[in-house]
Amino acid sequence: MSLQACLLVLLGGFFGGTSRFFVSGAVGRRVGETFPWGTFAVNVSGSALIGFLAGLGQRHGGVFAGEAFRAFFIVGFCGGYTTVSSFSLQTLNLSLDGEQRGAAFNVVASALACLAATGAGFLAAAGLAR
Incomplete structure (x- = not known):
């Protein structure tokens, strides 16, 4: 990886x-922080x-397939x-607090919602080609 690519990643x-800090905090303040909705919204x-x-x-292709675009974006x-680390810690904390259903919901809903969102984003970009 080139120095330019490293700086773009940075x-x-x-x-x-x-x-992430601002979006997660804004969502948490708006809907509450009993469940990690801020992290959920950020990840989706x-x-x-x-x-x-x-x-x-x-x-x-073109600029969208280039090393600089990929490195930065x-x-x-x-x-x-x-963030997987915040998701993992928040899920563990739900479980430690006796919220096993909330922890299980966070795991399943996050995985399904993130996969669906990735697919939807990919399809949206494909629609631009038409």
């Missing part, structure tokens, strides 16, 4: 992580975005925006 990760929206960006790369921004 910059994208900065913007992605900062966005990030999944839709990465699907869309991957679809752009596959359908349109897909690896950096989306990698910094979505």
